[in-house]
Amino acid sequence: MSMQPELAQREPASRGPAYRPWGLLAELTHRCPLACPYCSNPLALVSKNEELDTETWLRVLTEAAALGVRQVHLSGGEPTTRSDIVEITAACRRLGLYSNLITSGVGAARAKLPALAEAGLDHVQLSLQGVNQTQADAVGGLAGSHQAKLAFAADVTACGLPLTLNAVIHRGNIHDTDAMIDFALRLGARRLEVAHTQFYGWALANRAALMPAREDVVTTIRRVQKAQVELKGRLAIDLVVPDYFARYPKACCGGWGRRLISVTPAGKVLPCHAAETIPGLTFFSCWERSLAEIWASPAFEAFRGTDWMQEPCRSCDRKEWDFGGCRCQAFALTGDAAATDPACSFSPEHARISALATQESTSAPPPYIPRRAAKDVVSA
Amino acid sequence: MTAVTAASVPRLPRGVRLERDSARGIWLLLAPERIFELDQMAVAVIDEVDGISSIAAITRRLAQKYAASQARVEAEIIAMIERLVAQRVVDLQESA
Numbered sequence: 001m002s003m004q005p006e007l008a009q010r011e012p013a014s015r016g017p018a019y020r021p022w023g024l025l026a027e028l029t030h031r032c033p034l035a036c037p038y039c040s041n042p043l044a045l046v047s048k049n050e051e052l053d054t055e056t057w058l059r060v061l062t063e064a065a066a067l068g069v070r071q072v073h074l075s076g077g078e079p080t081t082r083s084d085i086v087e088i089t090a091a092c093r094r095l096g097l098y099s100n101l102i103t104s105g106v107g108a109a110r111a112k113l114p115a116l117a118e119a120g121l122d123h124v125q126l127s128l129q130g131v132n133q134t135q136a137d138a139v140g141g142l143a144g145s146h147q148a149k150l151a152f153a154a155d156v157t158a159c160g161l162p163l164t165l166n167a168v169i170h171r172g173n174i175h176d177t178d179a180m181i182d183f184a185l186r187l188g189a190r191r192l193e194v195a196h197t198q199f200y201g202w203a204l205a206n207r208a209a210l211m212p213a214r215e216d217v218v219t220t221i222r223r224v225q226k227a228q229v230e231l232k233g234r235l236a237i238d239l240v241v242p243d244y245f246a247r248y249p250k251a252c253c254g255g256w257g258r259r260l261i262s263v264t265p266a267g268k269v270l271p272c273h274a275a276e277t278i279p280g281l282t283f284f285s286c287w288e289r290s291l292a293e294i295w296a297s298p299a300f301e302a303f304r305g306t307d308w309m310q311e312p313c314r315s316c317d318r319k320e321w322d323f324g325g326c327r328c329q330a331f332a333l334t335g336d337a338a339a340t341d342p343a344c345s346f347s348p349e350h351a352r353i354s355a356l357a358t359q360e361s362t363s364a365p366p367p368y369i370p371r372r373a374a375k376d377v378v379s380a
Numbered sequence: 381m382t383a384v385t386a387a388s389v390p391r392l393p394r395g396v397r398l399e400r401d402s403a404r405g406i407w408l409l410l411a412p413e414r415i416f417e418l419d420q421m422a423v424a425v426i427d428e429v430d431g432i433s434s435i436a437a438i439t440r441r442l443a444q445k446y447a448a449s450q451a452r453v454e455a456e457i458i459a460m461i462e463r464l465v466a467q468r469v470v471d472l473q474e475s476a
Binding site for chain 2: 235
């Protein structure tokens with residue numbers, strides 16, 4: 001008798017080349033009461049009148065379930081801003097899809113929580129902007145957001161829903177990881193994600209303000225690893241390392257077009273939510289095609305498998321583990337989306353971005369560029 | 381971490397559930413930010429996890445059903461439940 005290993009980053013080879021997605025990232029809206037400087041949404045945000053209607057989201061969920069999706073991440077922006085969030089959650093349950101609400105816990109979140117729980121919501125992932133009011137409200141850009149979040153978290157655990165806290169780590173809070181762990185325990189969270197900022201969207205625009213010092217990263221990783229052992233069975237802690245300082249790149253999205261399908265608020269269907277930053281790829285909308293057609297479309301095929309790889313990826317024995325890292329980051333940092341992600345120490349660009357990270361983290365931090373609505377986007 | 385023993389009573393908390401994946405022809409344990417693929421015997425164990433039965437009771441039922449040695453079955457169930465408890469996917473309550 002044995003339990004199979006948890007599904008790894010890749011689909012077992014025995015299942016052939018016909019990849020099926022496990023997860024759907026449903027970015028229901030870009031509207032959000034917060035303005036976090038590390039927001040991973042694109043610089044050009046979708047406005048309310050461009051958002052998909054309820055009927056289309058229900059069709060997308062039905063098509064996703066048929067395609068093999070098992071977990072739906074209801075995200076945004078703040079997903080509870082959508083007036084149909086309860087209906088969408090109920091549809092997930094009806095279709096046998098595991099629903100994960102990725103929320104800030106502010107705005108409409110608390111008022112809608114009982115109805116969401118009733119509709120069959122499976123899990124809540126709550127973002128954490130800081131461990132105290134001053135810090136959290138400053139990062140989120142909204143006075144009172146921290147108190148609202150605490151009240152929301154208490155309601156989540158009181159109604160018996162599992163709670164995960166997601167803390168994005170950056171230069172402004174990297175010394176607070178112990179306090180974050182205590183905070184998660186006090187709130188009754190089952191899981192904590194200590195997630196170093198990944199530099200996409202607004203976070204890339206704010207990189208110099210967010211980049212932590214290498215020695216702080218090393219110290220933090222050590223402390224978190226110690227807590228993982230000490231708190232085993234009480235709090236499960238996931239650690240996302242900052243990849244500018246890593247030796248190997250992250251297996252971004254579990255590989256392009258392998259495990260994840262992402263739908264933007266306007267209905268664009270993407271292999272990852274940042275994929276539109278790569279030029280030359282045509283991404284279809286769920287208005288015009290089914291998810292199954294789009295899953296097999298050229299943009300999803302572009303970096304699927306390993307045939308597209310160049311050296312040093314092509315002959316690397318890690319290519320089926322990390323897939324050469326992140327395509328969006330490869331493009332953003334080298335101008336070539338098929339290049340090895342410079343986060344990898346085998347990349348010829350690795351020394352350059354490592355030096356860039358060191359230089360940014362040791363200079364005085366510039367002020368944050370706060371996340372803004374579509375109208376007044378900065379040119380970054 | 382609380383030790384998992386034959387007296388432990390495992391329970392699936394809200395937000396963890398067993399689902400048949402008909403598209404892939406496999407059984408899955410769906411959990412927060414995790415999906416576990418279960419083989420036939422792991423499904424049999426999870427099926428017995430009801431928040432009332434101790435691991436000893438689950439062991440007796442499965443050892444009989446599959447004509448396997450109690451000691452072996454118990455050791456394997458404990459190892460599997462330990463792993464899930466560590467990840468907060470399964471909760472424990474000690475039986476009286």
